[in-house]
Amino acid sequence: MSKLIVYNASAGSGKTYTLAREYILQIIRRPMEYRAILAVTFTNKATEEMKTRIIEELHALAKYRRGEGREPNYLSVLVDMLKGEQGQQQTLWDDDSARIEYEKEVSRRAQLVLTSILHDYSNFAISTIDKFFQKVVRNFVRELNIQPGYALELDSDRVLSLAVDKVLENLHEDEQLQRWLFDLVEERLNEGDSWELSGILTDLGQQLMREDFRQQPESFFEKIGNKEFLDGYYRKLVAKSKEAEQEYKETGASAVRYLENNGIKLEDIPGGSRSFATIFFKAMEGVVPSSYKSATDALNNPDKWMGKSKPKMTDAVYSQLNPLLGKILDYIERERNTYAVAIKNFRTLGVLADIDRQVRELASEDNLLLISDTNHIINKLIEGSDAPFIYEKMGNRFGSYLIDEFQDTSKQQYANFKPLLENSIGEGGYAMVVGDVKQNIYRWRNGDWRTLGISVIEDFKPEKISLDTNFRSKRNVVEFNNAVFPIMATALQDKMAAEGIDNNEIGKVYEDVSQNVLNVESKRGGYIHIEKVNGDSVLPDGSANELNSSERAQLVMQKLVERISELQDVQRYNPSDIAVLVRRQSEGQMVAEALLEARNASEPERANRFSFISQGALYLSSSNAVNLIVSILRLSINPADAISAALVSYIEKLEKDLPIAHGYFENAVSERVTALIDRIANLPLPEAVECIISEYRLNEIVDELPFIGGFADVVLGFATQKVSDATSFVEWWDERGLRTELYLPNQEEAITIMTVHKSKGLQYKVVLIPFFNWDYEPATGSRKTTLWVDGEPVAIDGDKLEAIPVEYGSSLKKSAFAKEANEEQQQSYIDNINLAYVALTRAEQELYLYIPLRVNRKEHIGTLLFDAAVSIPSATIVEPAEGEEPSIITFGEKGSGAGASVKENRGNTLSLTTYRIGKPLSKIKQSYSTTLAEGSGNLKKGLLMHRLFSLINTQDDVDSALDALVEEGLMVVDEQESIKKQVLGKLANPTIAEWFSGKHAIVAEGDIILPGEEYRVRRPDRVMMGNNETVVVDFKFGEVEDPKHRYQVFGYINTLRKMGYPNVKGYIWYFDHDGVVELD
The missing domain is CATH 1.10.486 (PCRA; domain 4)
Incomplete structure (x- = not known):
């Protein structure tokens, strides 16, 4: 049995290099088993980059000859691998001639696998997680009761929007739903939030996409879909809440009566009128005190009840009143809030059920599968099943797995991958995962750092390898990050400890943050500039002139433009060396507008300094x-x-x-x-x-x-x-x-504006972050954080929900759901310090952070970092004006780029110079139809039928293929029925029916690129690949048998055999004559 390997890869530590190396090691070791290796990445871009890198590396290895150019990457490690393979069988040679032989063998194998992959590219299995799981779903449509021909809906928000419209459209038919929505709107109005109904429902509907909602049992969905049950349960909750409040009053009254009956007044109690005992009187009146620390200190503490000068306070009084004080505090700190937070969002359950029902109906009507459902569907499929067999049914049994960005996998994705990894390891395959818990920034997309940080460690006891050298950044940047993040993590941990929350997960995430730096000249130096932006001033009359948040943002934009000018004019960086990172799209738009304004105000030959490319900043x-x-x-x-x-x-x-x-x-x-x-x-x-x-x-x-x-x-x-x-x-x-964003092609010389989330995996010589002031606490208020918690604490008379939605806030922390609230607080801290880590580790040479202070002086990620930076011995604190606090800290010395200070303007930022108005489509169709009609009947029919059969994989596709021809203008509706009858009649032939049975993998009219100096292409009409056989078919419409047809198909057969396809057979199908000619 082999062992799972976990690579902990901090930022800039060569993760992509390592992944490519391990993949190439596996395919050079066993060149013909590339089909059995699955590499999984997080994004489409990462997939393409990985494929490109592996192809380029294989090409370099295949072409390499000693003395002819630079030695390829991985050559030495591959030579060592081959030596190790043969070490058991022969004496190892240490001389140079032996190494040359090993290099030749590496080159030979690289050429073999490169050729195989290029001729079998669809089985070059490097994929995103989503695409891999979608492939699994496609192979189990029958078992999952999914209609064939379904469309994968990538835009779940579109379906959600349509579902919300349907709910509102049918609102007049449902009085209960009307009442619930009215209550929701009234609640929003009272809180000063937006009360636009469509927006409320759309925000609410986002809960449907969350894993912790979708993974609830069927009984949960049955209950929330039952409005009668929900309404009855809601009334019970309200009644229970009132009952608890009444008990609170009665408990206070009981304590007051005891004091009065025993002649004890407030002045007889330590503290007098300010003593803890005042809480009894407030409770009796149904008032919840805003502050009650003296009461919590007195609970279970007799010393707080008695004093030498207070003889009436005896042990008997303590024993009678202390339990009552406990009940009162329990109501204030737990019971009251438990019911309040449950009731607050309870009505949304029924609304959610209605939205979910409409989403499912829309998906069913349009035969859609939401991408957000994929993980859940597979999770249900493998639950209690033979998971390896399920995956094997896909027709591609993978024996080795390489999974990237593992810290961003969700709990369900991990559960779906786990049996694959277990099976691979159990059968001696190779399995590795790569990730960095510090770079988990996608929790809002169900990413969970604990899959890598905890679950995989506990489940697999893997071999752990740390990539602890930073190849990206200069020394000062690396050492700054090494120093500042442990301090920030400790500060957040201490903050939680001060609130009585004992957990060390933040420290666990950042326990391996320190990195080594290459000891080479090119990595020396580096510069960091951190600046608080306040802008407040004192007016001549001595009063304070405080800027609002908008004015401070404009001040930051002014500083940003000045800094970008200096970076280019003085430090000789090019625009493409510079990236501006933002937390939110609105900030990116502000940056884009500032750069456009600066560009327009510049002299034409200098305007290129402010050219930019951006995703999300332009709409x-x-x-x-x-x-x-x-x-x-x-x-x-x-x-x-x-x-x-x-x-x-x-x-x-x-x-x-x-x-x-x-x-x-x-x-x-x-x-x-x-x-x-x-x-x-x-x-x-x-x-x-x-x-x-x-x-x-x-x-x-x-x-x-x-x-x-x-x-x-x-x-x-x-x-x-x-x-x-x-x-x-x-x-x-x-x-x-x-x-809808405007996507611009990458320009050779332009500043990049992007969000921190999209910057992950990228690097720039200079990084500027103009708004380094996001919150690290969970969102509250209008941007509330909803948690799904176990409904057990509010179960009443046997009625219970498996999960209920509650809103994060101070009330939740003083309820039966305090544990969940504290967990959310900790995860929010990790999310936001991780976001800072990703942002700060994008810089190669220089890093500029601007921290706009809040008007309310509230702490945020920027103040946390500034306080940490001040304590670093190597920090240079710029001397502030008299009476002011430090606002600028620097590390190291400014460097320089390699480019010219200002390049001449070679064109506009938006560089298109023409947009051609096309010929109207109706005229194109008319022209095409005329040309087709003027051709011979056989030519017309041949064109139509070749196009038709290119769209047919199985007999079930005939109708949709005919519809497509009508939509393309190649056929009129009146022709459909007669052609359909003709086609179905031909498909009744058993030999032909087998070709369209769905049992084979199909390539219709696919190009085969032949090796050689000249570019040559073969295009058979249909190639089918099944169990250890390959079938190639050429269609002939309106033609009679001709020897050249046989030569043509024999050419296809020989080409496919040379490409390594097994048991190749060929057929010529003469459609009009019902003739099938078999060639072997």
């Missing part, structure tokens, strides 16, 4: 041109839409530099728009948009071209849906399209 809806197009579409739906008409008029006047805005808009706009609406009335949506672009000559506005191109892509994507008219598009645009 299509920020474009005047896009808003003009959408407004015209709105007017085409409702010509009386005054707001859209006004917007069109405004934009027309705004764009005065356009040729179309030279004087005739003010009086002609309504007529022009009316005429345009008439022209686009019957056009498909993409053509209507192109018509608007052409009419207003928007394709001539260079700065708008990326927005127009992006918008056109969105429109085309939307047009592939079942309903794609202007009305549907505008509704979608209002719901989601407004938030």
Whole structure:
């Protein structure tokens, strides 16, 4: 039995290098077993990067010859591996000639596996977690009662939005739901939050995507779907809460009566009118005191009750009243809040059930599988089953596993992977996971650092290897992070301990934070600048002039622009060396606007200094041109839409530099728009948009071209849906399209703006973080944190829910759910210090942190870091003005980049220079149809039938394939039925039926690239791969047998055999003559 290997890979420690090395070691050891190795990454980008890296490394190894260029990566370790393999069988040679032979063997194996992978690329199994599990689901549609032909819905928010609309649409039919929603709205109004009903339901519906909700048993969903049960349970909770309050009053009254009956007044008690005993009188009146520390100190402590000068306070008084004090404190600190927090969100359960039902109905109607359900479905599938057999049924039995970013796997994902790892290890396979608990920043997507930090350690007792050398950053940056994060982690741990929460998980996460640095010249130096941004001042009259949060943000933007100018003008960094990291998209937009403003204010030859690329900082809806197009579409739906008409008029006047805005808009706009609406009335949506672009000559506005191109892509994507008219598009645009990002291609010289989450795995010479001031406490108020807790503490008369939603806050910490509240607090601390760790470890050479102080002076991640940095001996604290606290700390000396201080402007930030208006689709179809009609009948039929069969995998696909041809304009509806009968009749032939049985993996009209100096391609009509056999078929429509057909298929057979496919057989199918010719 082998052993699981866990690589703990801190930031910049060569994780990708290690993953690629281990993968290449496995495939060089056994070149033909690459199909049995699964490598799992976290993102599509990481998947492509890993595939590219492995192919490039294999290519370098395959082409390497001693003395011809640089030695490839991994060559030495591969040579050592081969020596180790042969060490049992022969004497090891230590001379150079022996090494050359080993190098040749590595090269030979690399060439073999490279060729195999390139000719069998679909089995080059490097995948994201989601895609791997989706593949599992596809192989079990029958067992899971999923309809064949389902579509995977990646955008769960879209379905949720539609479900919310359905709930509101049917609201008049459900009085109970109306009452619950009315209560929710009233509660939001009382709290000063948004009470817009659709928004409330959408926020609530996000709970449906959480693992801790989806993993509840069926009995839970049955109960919350029963409104009668929920309403009755809710009334019991309210009654129980009132009963507990009444008992609280009576307990206070009992204590007061005892004091009165025994002639004891407050002045007879230590502390007098300020003593703990005042709580008895407040309890009797039903008042909960805001402060009661003296009472908690007195509980179970006789010394607090008695004194030499207080003879009336005896042991008898203590023994009578101390239990009553305990009951009162229990109500205040636990019982009262337990019912209050349960009642507060209880009504949302019924609303959630309705939203969930609508989500399921929509998914069923449209045959969708939500990506958020995938992990749960597989978890249920393997529960109590032979998990290795289930995975084996997929047709790809993996024996080795390499899993990246393991700290971001969820509990369910880990549960789904665990049997695979166990099976691999049990059969002597290779299994490794790589991750870093300090870089777990996706808890909001169900990521759980404890899968790597705790679960996998306890379950597998693995071999642990730490990658503890930082290859990314300069010495000062590494040593700063080594010093500051243990201090921050300890501070947070101490904060929890001060609240009586005893847990060391934060310390556990950061116990291995310290890294080594390469002792080479290129890694010396590094610079860190930390600055608190306040901006407050004292006015001449002595009063304070305090900036609000918006003014402080603008001050930060001013400092940011100045710093970016200095980095380029003085320190000679290029724009592409610089990244600005933000916590939220709104901050990224602020940065983008500041850089655009600085760019516009610069001289043309220096404007390139502020060019930038960003994901999330620019939206299509920020474009005047896009808003003009959408407004015209709105007017085409409702010509009386005054707001859209006004917007069109405004934009027309705004764009005065356009040729179309030279004087005739003010009086002609309504007529022009009316005429345009008439022209686009019957056009498909993409053509209507192109018509608007052409009419207003928007394709001539260079700065708008990326927005127009992006918008056109969105429109085309939307047009592939079942309903794609202007009305549907505008509704979608209002719901989601407004938030569609503008994606720009990477530019050679541009500053990067991105969120910290998206920066994970990346690195830049200089990193600036302008808003290093996010909270580390769990969100409360309008951005509340909802927890799902066990409903046992509020079970009443046998009624119980397996889970109930409660809101994090001070009340929760003083309830029966205090343990869950404390756990959430700790996990929030870990989330946010981890986010800081990811942000600070992106920098290679220089790091600039700006900490805008809060108006309320509330502590946050920035103040935590600043306080930690001050205590580091190597810190340089810039001397503050007299009477002020230090606000700037630096480490090391500023360095320099390798580029010119200012490069000449080689183009706009948005560098497109043209947008071509396409020929209308209707004319293209007409032209194509004419060409097809003018061709011979056999040619037309051949084109149609080849296209049709390229869309058919099994007989069940015939209808959808015919529909596709109609949609593509290649066939009219009247032809469908006759062609369908003809096709199904042909498929009745047993030999042909086998080809379309669904038992084979299918490649339809796939290209086979042949090796050799010339680029040659073979394209058989259908290649099928099954159990130890390969079948290639070529279709002939309207043709008679011809010897050249046989030569053609023999060519396919020989090519596939050379590629290593087993037992290749070929067929020619003469469709019209029912002839099948077998070739072997």
